[in-house]
Amino acid sequence: MKQENIRNFSIIAHIDHGKSTLADRILEITNAISKREVKEQMLDNMDIERERGITIKLNTVRLNYHYKGEDYTLNLIDTPGHVDFSYEVSRSLAASDGAILVVDATQGVEAQTIANMYLALDNNLTIIPVINKIDLPSADIKKVKQELIDTFGFKDEEIILTSAKTGEGIKEVVETLIEKVPAPSGDPDLPLKALIFDSLYDSYRGVLTLARVVDGELKVGDKIEFLETGSTYEVTELFVYNPNFLKVDSLKSGEVGYIAASIKNISDVKVGDTITNSKNPCTEALPGYKPMQQVVFTGLYPTETNKYNDLRDALEKLKLNDASLTFEPETSEALGFGFRCGFLGLLHMDVIEERLEREFNLNLIATSPSVIYEVLKTDGEVIKIDSPQKLPEITKVKTISEPYILANIFTPSEYIGSLMELCQNKRGIYKTLEYLTPERAILHYELPLSEIVYDFFDKLKSISKGYASFDYELIGYKPSNLVKMDILVNGVLVDALSTIVHKDFAYNRGKVVVNNLKAIIPRQLFVVPIQAAIGSKVIARADIKAMRKDVLAKCYGGDVSRKKKLLEKQKEGKKRMKQIGNVEIPQEAFLTVLRDEEIDG
């Protein structure tokens, strides 16, 4: 393939604006897959992605298209839409030369439309604006067009109208892409230089590295070197994905593909690193990526203590596929040995936990998420803590500062009042309110990050009936009147249930937490008091009544195997709980301490 006939591009959009469906249609018209094969959202591989209708991991697929007498190769690099995954977005954009910006004709420009658009501009990409879902009765093409023109300065005539559902406009998108997006600029005659932008683990082949060749050529049998880690390997196989793995002999400058090199050591492959040929190395590494900032931290513990090593192996494998995950060993008196893990956000945390449970068959307990606090001690030392347990004794603490974000909330104007109330309850500081149009506004608030990590996003969505969207950036630390709230179950302090709360909100929060724990912890053989305390002062208490009934009244004729099975199942259920003192605490309990309202029922 001639380099000038290659196009590397991404699709960027706000979540749910139809990016994955648009990708499916492009796959279809480039005949990468027959219509019969189209499962909804072809590029979303993971079960979790299909179930939740979101794209988490980026996927790359090579497509062929014949246009004006020439054959073109199009490398489509899919991107996730959720705010937590903007790191993945920036990785895929670094490997692209152009981007299709998709906006939903019924929703218009949203928070992540803007955030992703700015990322694309930072990478000097050629942008092709597309209004999707024009087949829907509620589509308002004129209004959305105007938003695109006003917000980003597009011209009316360059905006393409599509329906990924009916296929309308898809051909135009592909052909515009060929016309407008520049061919890759690398030099095939220079020494090999390739950018690693993803990797995955294959049990037969070891680590598969996904890379874009910038300069030179990569061939099977080549000795390659990773510049940052310094390790060298021999290339055993090269693949492109179309969307099945297809073996190729070489990857030339501008091309994107998977490299197999019998890499067993997961830590040798770092996303953002540069690959070169060890016989004829390039002199300079590619810029790579800024290391990603983890904002949410949680302790992950296996429910069975002998699964600690399995959890470590699983985290290492996931880390290979997800550079933004961090973890280090942690010990809890209540939960034993586990890991303190850092995530980009709550959804990211959720997805990792679910993948650990599903793909690695682990039973986990996650402690309540925490942010990083800055503690100024009385001796003048400043320490950073990512867990309430690490907070020094209160007498040694002068001030505690917490990270703040600037939240940009896009909303129809009718929800402004309720959203302001939400921000106020989350200790928000009002900044400004801008009207995009009389019906749409952007609300700017400064909020403590700790207040949004738990349920802010869900509440925002429910208050606005799904119409509001939000994006945020970290703006630094501010001192707050914070205290550590401990939870005692049956008189025993459970370290994993401690949280850091604002003093003014502590009483109320304490009451909610003990009541929620009361609802979640099953009755035991005895009465169990649950107490919230600050220092030695108890601020709230609820008692779990003793168990009254746990019996199988009827035994089915002689079918006593069934009774045994039921007892075994009950025992298995207990295993998923954590025994603390003489009380069994289910997994959910560790997360509920952050809820700020009571569970129904």
Next chain:
Amino acid sequence: MASSVYIHIPFCSHICTYCAFTKFYYNKKMVTDYLNTLEKEIKERYQGEILKTLYIGGGTPSSLDISDLKELFKILKVFKFQDDYEFTIEVNPENLTFDKIKLFKENKVNRISMGVESTNINCLKYLGRCHDFSLVKDKIKLLKEFGFNNINVDLIYALKNQSLEDLKKDLDNLLSLDVQHISTYSLMIEDKTILKLKGEEEIDEDKDYLMYDLIRKTLKKHGYFHYEISNFAKEGYESKHNLVYWANSEYYGFGLASASFLGNTRTTNTNNFKKYLEGDYYSEIEKLDKNDILSYALILGFRLIKGINKKEFYNKYHVELDSLYNIKDLIKDKKLIDKGGNIYISYDKIYIENSILINFVGE
């Protein structure tokens, strides 16, 4: 060696809302095919042991018509009984007729178990039963006139909207029947039942407990001896058949979905009618090792209020009862009581028995 037999009759004239057993609407052709296969199964498997107990359950055995029942009793002629045998059949009041009772009497049946379930018309409706208490009284009277002097009635309690007063009235009514045995079951809403499909839920455990407490106090006061979690009997009228289960002794189960325990194997028959007719009887076979057998001995034996006799246990299994699992700790915790040669669950803990029994299963 097995000396007990259970036979399942999976037919009913109507389907109750709480029932999760294997059953079908009565259909003459199906019954004929079924009885033919049942006869075949018994001939293939029964080794000619002398029986101590025979139990015909369902379903509703009394939903069979006279000719079906005659056919059934003809099949049962193959069984040999010891002198003090117990032969129970389950009946529903609405299809128990004079002729059927007569047939039972002529065919060695000496114990009747009647599905009374409730005496309150609203509760009966909720359970999907189609009789009332006056019919129960008539049929019990008739049974007694035929000389049946070992009768059980079933009671279901802990129903939505049932008050303690309703339950008290049920108990008074049952006591007025003056039968020898009363089984009481807290309503379980199980999968694949009409109640479950309707989205009904079990009542809260505090109320359930109060009801259980009322039952055991009332029945004890009136001379019924609480001998198993759910069962009460006048002295000497405990269900010999059920005691076989609790003693972890061997038994045959014939018919659809029935369970057997023979040698060191527990088997469960298929609940697939077609497969059963084709002679493909078993759906599950569980081979037991020494530990499994001990596990069963404990989870079954502790259902009895008097618990497990240490000496008998040693004679049967050649291992000291209190050396197993964490029994010694449970005794220390007062969850188990070691007294008079027996180990048993403390009487105030029998209603949360499962949380004790799970110590004796799994790893």
